[in-house]
Amino acid sequence: xxxxxxxxxxxxxxxxxxxxxxxxxxxxxxxxxxxxxxxxxxxxxxxxxxxxxxxxxxxxxxxxxxxxxxxxxxxxxxxxxxxxxxxxxxxxxxxxxxxxxxxxxxxxxxxxxxxxxxxxxxxxxxxxxxxxxxxxxxxxxxxxxxxxxxxxxxxxxxxxxxxxxxxxxxxxxxxxxxxxxxxxxxxxxxxxxxxxxxxxxxxxxxxxxxxxxxxxxxxxxxxxxxxxxxxxxxxxxxxxxxxxxxxxxxxxxxxxxxxxxxxxxxxxxxxxxxxxxxxxxxxxxxxxxxxxxxxxxxxxxxxxxxxxxxxxxxxxxxxxxxxxxxxxxxxxxxxxxxxxxxxxxxxxxxxxxxxxxxxxxxxxxxxx
Numbered sequence: 175x176x177x178x179x180x181x182x183x184x185x186x187x188x189x190x191x192x193x194x195x196x197x198x199x200x201x202x203x204x205x206x207x208x209x210x211x212x213x214x215x216x217x218x219x220x221x222x223x224x225x226x227x228x229x230x231x232x233x234x235x236x237x238x239x240x241x242x243x244x245x246x247x248x249x250x251x252x253x254x255x256x257x258x259x260x261x262x263x264x265x266x267x268x269x270x271x272x273x274x275x276x277x278x279x280x281x282x283x284x285x286x287x288x289x290x291x292x293x294x295x296x297x298x299x300x301x302x303x304x305x306x307x308x309x310x311x312x313x314x315x316x317x318x319x320x321x322x323x324x325x326x327x328x329x330x331x332x333x334x335x336x337x338x339x340x341x342x343x344x345x346x347x348x349x350x351x352x353x354x355x356x357x358x359x360x361x362x363x364x365x366x367x368x369x370x371x372x373x374x375x376x377x378x379x380x381x382x383x384x385x386x387x388x389x390x391x392x393x394x395x396x397x398x399x400x401x402x403x404x405x406x407x408x409x410x411x412x413x414x415x416x417x418x419x420x421x422x423x424x425x426x427x428x429x430x431x432x433x434x435x436x437x438x439x440x441x442x443x444x445x446x447x448x449x450x451x452x453x454x455x456x457x458x459x460x461x462x463x464x465x466x467x468x469x470x471x472x473x474x475x476x477x478x479x480x481x482x483x484x485x486x487x488x489x490x491x492x493x494x495x496x497x498x499x500x501x502x503x504x505x506x507x508x509x510x511x512x513x514x515x516x517x518x519x520x521x522x523x524x525x526x527x528x529x530x531x532x533x534x535x536x537x538x539x540x541x542x
Contacts, residue, residue, distance in 0.1 A: 244485050248478040258468040263334040270446045271330045276437040281469025283430045303424045314417040318410045319432040325403035328396045335393030338506035342499050343382035344397030346525040351405035368535045374528030382521020387513040496530040
């Protein structure tokens with residue numbers, strides 16, 4: 175009816191009346207557009223609230239058995255990965271850490287491709303995005319992948335030269351490097367209590383290193399480099415996430431694919447390629463079994479952390495990581511017979527305790 179009246183007024187009215195009618199219509203359109211926008215925003219907020227409610231409800235409904243299972247799964251995957259790599263590097267005496275890292279990245283990449291292919295049909299994998307690899311995105315992700323590659327390589331090099339019982343101490347300065355890099359790069363200051371926790375970890379690192387029976391300077395240096403790259407990655411990854419729509423799982427696709435290409439030239443330059451074909455272990459089925467399983471564990475560790483947080487909380491994940499470090503150290507003493515001096519034991523306890531204190535402090539600061 176209003177539209178018909180407006181048409182008659184446009185036909186019979188003056189220019190001023192026509193302008194008034196047009197203005198009124200524009201204002202009505204603006205009001206309608208605003209209403210549509212508000213309704214759209216309201217629907218998005220409601221959907222977000224529903225998702226959050228579903229997550230919280232799922233956590234409430236998670237049975238004690240489910241929670242125990244995901245925590246046990248995390249323990250098993252994380253500890254197994256360390257032990258398998260130690261077996262490959264020390265027990266098998268396969269002195270090609272770059273090749274080990276490269277092969278395991280290939281296995282991880284294949285695992286990612288397979289799991290993302292089933293993400294739509296398997297509800298448990300619905301959090302995984304579709305597989306993609308775009309050159310434009312890859313170029314943006316490249317610097318972060320280089321940092322990640324350094325982290326993984328120095329991780330394995332450290333493990334080659336230190337005992338598993340000392341492994342936690344050798345790589346313990348990650349939070350100290352995080353504190354320094356956060357101040358230098360992000361211009362952000364760390365709280366007094368978190369800083370004190372870092373000092374406890376540093377003291378534990380000094381005591382643990384001085385008391386280590388099978389001390390190795392190379393192990394310490396590689397451990398420090400690994401810690402530095404871990405801290406640097408945690409900062410750099412925040413800047414590159416927008417390139418992958420904020421999806422860390424999509425980032426893992428690019429990281430794994432690019433790292434394969436980055437590590438291969440290092441194998442050639444380091445000289446590993448010159449002698450690796452003469453290695454008898456390459457013709458051992460048992461060796462390849464360990465290599466492949468370790469590669470699978472390398473990818474499943476991220477899945478296990480996700481499942482643990484999904485069914486519990488980030489705080490539980492932090493506590494779980496601390497307890498896992500203790501269990502890993504104890505198992506190393508039991509299975510490998512790693513000797514631990516009193517000073518070394520005190521250092522290990524300070525590192526684990528300080529790391530736990532720091533994680534708890536940061537968690538409660540983020541909650542404020």
